[in-house]
Amino acid sequence: MxxxxxxxxxxxxxxxxxxxxxxxxxxxxxxxxxxxxxxxxxxxxxxxxxxxxxxxxxxxxxxxxxxxxxxxxxxxxxxxxxxxxxxxxxxxxxxxxxxxxxISRLATIQEHKMILKAIEKGVPEERLARALNVNITSIRHKKSLLEGICPEAVDMLKEKQVPLNTIGQLKKMRPVRQIEAAQLMIAMNKYTISYAQSLVAATPDAMLLRPKKKIGDLTAQQVSLMEQESATLDRDFKTLEQDYGTDHLDLVLSSGYVTKLLGNAKIVRFLAQFYPDMLAEFQKISEFRKAA
CATH class of the missing domain: 3.90.1530.10 (Conserved hypothetical protein from pyrococcus furiosus pfu- 392566-001, ParB domain)
Structure with a gap:
């Protein structure tokens, strides 16, 4: 060259x-x-x-x-x-x-933007529903997916596989708390609806759009104490995350090297021919890394 x-x-x-x-x-x-x-x-x-x-x-x-x-x-x-x-x-x-x-696989927010662009270009909702193998109600729900979510939280989660119901939980919070929740989800690598609900439950009423319903016979003081404990746990987690960083980096580098090996078609063919068991284990490591 x-x-x-x-x-x-x-x-x-x-x-x-x-x-x-x-x-x-x-x-x-x-x-x-x-x-x-x-x-x-x-x-x-x-x-x-x-x-x-x-x-x-x-x-x-x-x-x-x-x-x-x-x-x-x-x-x-x-x-x-x-x-x-x-x-x-x-x-x-x-x-x-x-x-x-x-390439980047289509994340939830990216899919939302793709649907909006398609609709703007005149693609009927019914055709989009057939192409994505979902019902028309799902398409209409995804159109309004980000209404009520602050731009900062959207930007943080735009490449994550966030369930639709999780985004619905974020809408219950005020913008500042949405950003905090997004940061916690990313730090935990956890975007499930149950985790989002726990974040809402631990959010003070002042940071919610609507105050939480009274929980059984708990007093306001007990609820406040639970919220303080949750905030303390969040801070402790971030401290632990810093200590965890070195070990996690080593793991990422190792799994990244394995993934790089599997990106070489010659190596894959050689392993498939002579060491199929080893190839299977390498593929598990690589798939785990992608899932993470």
Whole structure:
């Protein structure tokens, strides 16, 4: 390559490739085949076709055959539909290449913004519902998802997989408390509805849009004491988090290295051929890191 020349990560044109000539680097688990994500992708393909082409790389010995880097669910759906070909992007990098690290999966807030843009462009709500495999009520609910959430909290959670009901709990708080709650969720890496409800319960009435209902026979003093204890626990957690940071960093670096190894198609093929058990354990580590 000449100095200053930009190296392309993909071939200049996409290719229509027979599905039988595409070899996946992993098999979809039974759980993945039954997942909501699989059903949504299948519904989207049935309604509007492939939006994001799968990514493949040529086999070094047989260039007319391809290894699938990204798009395992899409290709599986197409194969089961009876399609024989699919348009793919062809990657040129093999060493330390992991396509999944270069894209961001659709988070809840990103999906909300995508729905708004689609509606602004004239896409009917009914078609969006079919494409996402949800009912029309869900689409309408997602349209108003962020009403009542302050911009700072939205920005903090925009790349997180936050359940819709959790966002509903945030709407019960005033903006300053929304930001505190978002910070705690990120620090705990916990976005469940039950955790959000616990944060609401621990919030003083002055930081809620509506005062909490009286809890049984508890006095105002007892409720105030519970709120103070919760605030103390939050501070203690943040202190512990600082001590935890070094160990967590080591774990992140180690799992990141394993993920980088699995991004090398040569290494994956070698492990699959000679050390399949080791490959399975490495994949578990990599999947755990992505989930975290």
């Amino acid at each position: 000449k100095p200053g020349q930009v190296h392309h990560s993909f071939e200049d044109t996409s290719l229509r490739i027979p599905i039988v000539e595409i070899y996946p680097l992993k098999q979809l688990s039974p759980a993945a085949l039954k997942s909501v994500k699989y059903a949504q992708i299948a519904a989207s393909i049935a309604e509007i076709g492939i939006i994001e082409p799968p990514v493949v790389i040529r086999d070094q010995l047989e260039p007319q055959k391809f290894h699938l880097l990204d798009g395992h669910i899409r290709v599986d759906v197409l194969a089961k539909r009876g399609d024989t070909e699919v348009v793919c992007l062809v990657a040129t990098e093999d060493e330390a290449y992991t396509y999944n690290r270069r």
